[in-house]
Amino acid sequence: MERLVVVSEYELQRSSMVKILKKSFYNRDTALVAQELLGKIIVRIIDQDTPLKGRIVETEAYIGSWDKACHAHKGKRVANAPLFGPVGHAYVYFIYGMYYCLNFVSRTTQEPSGGVLIRAMEPIDGLEYMQHKRHTTKLHNLTSGPGKLTKALSITTVQNGVNLMQQGELYVLDAPKIDPKNIVVTTRVGISKAADEKLRFYIKDNPFVSKK
DNA sequence: CACCCGATTATCT
DNA sequence: GATAATCGGGTGT
Numbered sequence: 709m710e711r712l713v714v715v716s717e718y719e720l721q722r723s724s725m726v727k728i729l730k731k732s733f734y735n736r737d738t739a740l741v742a743q744e745l746l747g748k749i750i751v752r753i754i755d756q757d758t759p760l761k762g763r764i765v766e767t768e769a770y771i772g773s774w775d776k777a778c779h780a781h782k783g784k785r786v787a788n789a790p791l792f793g794p795v796g797h798a799y800v801y802f803i804y805g806m807y808y809c810l811n812f813v814s815r816t817t818q819e820p821s822g823g824v825l826i827r828a829m830e831p832i833d834g835l836e837y838m839q840h841k842r843h844t845t846k847l848h849n850l851t852s853g854p855g856k857l858t859k860a861l862s863i864t865t866v867q868n869g870v871n872l873m874q875q876g877e878l879y880v881l882d883a884p885k886i887d888p889k890n891i892v893v894t895t896r897v898g899i900s901k902a903a904d905e906k907l908r909f910y911i912k913d914n915p916f917v918s919k920k
Numbered sequence: 921c922a923c924c925c926g927a928t929t930a931t932c933t
Numbered sequence: 934g935a936t937a938a939t940c941g942g943g944t945g946t
Contacts, residue, residue: 768927770927777927778927779927785942785943786942787941787943801927802941803926803927803940803941804925804926804939805926805939805940805941806928806929806938806939806940807928809927809928811927825927827927853928853929854928855928855929856928856929896927897927898926898927899926899927900926
């Protein structure tokens, strides 16, 4: 069978009626970006024929200079360098000796660093792959936590620094904005410093959120 | 170089 | 509700 028409990646993107989030989205206040990432679509390409997709339902903002819970708080290191790098790129770190956490670098030009932790997503495509990786078939437990989500999507430090704004192994699609009335704003999970800051955001009543 | 502990989760009791 | 699993970076000797 002969392929008669070559469609550019740009056309493919337009024809599917979705846009990849670009720099202007990420280059804003980290807390606002965390809130507006709710509902957006993460695309993870491992096998071109079966893209993995999920809808973000829970995030947390970590804002470099003043936020004592942020990995970048004490300054730039090799390990946290992506937080100081260009927005719209991934920051992936290894935690507790066995899990990976996925962040999207985001900040205003006034801040030296910042990122949004992706805490949970609603699985959309590639469920079979995710279920295999997670050793469970229960959808509500597949990607309802930062460590679960990276496991389901096979995201490790290999993806650290990946550009999320171009079609590749990991990128993010735009989607309708969630009504702020349906967003819960509360304190972040699992931290001891700056524990009172309300920088956690999740979609109200969504069963794929990590906790209630 | 020893020690501590963390943006977690699965698996107990 | 409590805890084990497991390890790299940060801190201090």
